[in-house]
Amino acid sequence: MKKVSVIVPAYNAHDTLARCLGSLVNQTLQDIEIIVVNDASTDDTWEIMSRCEKQFPDKVIIIDGDRNRGAGGARNQALDLASGEYIGLVDSDDYVAPRMYELLYEKAKEGDYDIVDSGYYQEATDTARLYTGDDLTGILDDNKRKKTYCRRRISCYQSF
Template sequence: MRITDEKVSVIVPAYNAHDTLARCLGSLVNQTLQDIEIIVVNDASTDDTWEIMSRCEKQFPDKVIIINSDRNRGAGGARNMALDMASGEYIGLVDSDDYVAPNMYELLYSKAKDGDYDIVDSGFYQEATDTARLYTGDELTGILNDEKRKRLIAGGGYLVTKVFKRELWQKPVIRMRENVKCLADMDILIYMFLRASSIDNVKEILYKYCDLSDSATKTMDVDAYFDSVYGAMQAIYDSCHRMSTYAGAIAAVEYAILSIYSFGINRCIYDQIHKYGASTEKIKIYFDEVGIKEETLLHKLTLLKNKIVSNGYDMNPFVVAKIKELDIEIMKECDKRFGRG
């Protein structure tokens, strides 16, 4: 019989994860933290993902809970199903492609309890680039203020390297967007930085990120990419702009929105950039030769940006410091052409 009210609930969405799920789950069931529940959601897979999950549950019934979704909801929707039943003091998220160090959740939970922190972050290793990084440096830890929140938001990072107090997801209830192809986590990460009161880190590489060659972002068409970009921009604004901490961090939040805006524009004019090369002198040509469908998408994207971004480019220190001058000029030209209702 399972013990409820665990220290950490780890949520794993799985879709057609035959090649990686066993390794992922193996790294979780062997965690040195004993009071842990692992909630695995089969996102309507068409391979043997469900069978792999079922075998794991039978072998570790005191740790593993499995859920079988009747339809494909994407990673966000699958995570939501698990969030609704998670009992842990803290929530961890792991992708089925990846795996974690055996002491990851013991270290994160111990640090979280030591200072009653809302969030604790750790370092990660990325196989594709053979690089390791910790996004939350010591200077950003402790009680959060406007400056720390701005730097955390502008710095980025990942949900999967962290644990979060469960109440951050529940009071009020916040859930992830379903059926999102890319940029699925960005709005939630920004929301968490605005919602949390404190953060700390464990300066060890605990999460192993495995970039698969056939990942969705590499094969996505323009329409699907646009939907992801538009949805992420809208979700960041919708989930965050009424929060009491929003005004103090607005420059960083709008930088994040404008970064996504730039991604969307550049995808729409990709063929022109590829044809003529990346140069500020060619910007007008990029837009002169854009297709009718892309014009429609750019118009919709620009109207949204104008609605949810209150400040310009040149006065935002994060935009000036982090977005290339060419991309800023491309955004300005797009605004001129498509910014009218």
């Protein structure tokens, strides 16, 4: 079992996928798998994924979707293959800091958490977003769940 499985849905991601996958295969957390789902792209997304899998066969698993299911459907398709203790979700136009999954994994293990999350940086607007109020730690009740899911738009990364 891997420590973390990272799922990346990709649809016509020619311009962004190489950078995304580069940031994932170079994570400091070594016990990681990256599952990339081609969501019926019409560009060279599949070829980019294939090259990455050939270069990093111990880390990268690719799936060629037969029809466009959207990001959620592609993620669900990948969940069947995920072997990680934790699941991370990254969009194909995102990239992550080199230690992100190592730090998230350590935090999850340290507190015996089921879910960990982090802030993100929006490159287009040069803004960082982080909201980690103490009132949101601990057992997730209905009030915390509402605050957690309604307070943010995740455009960089989320880890479970």
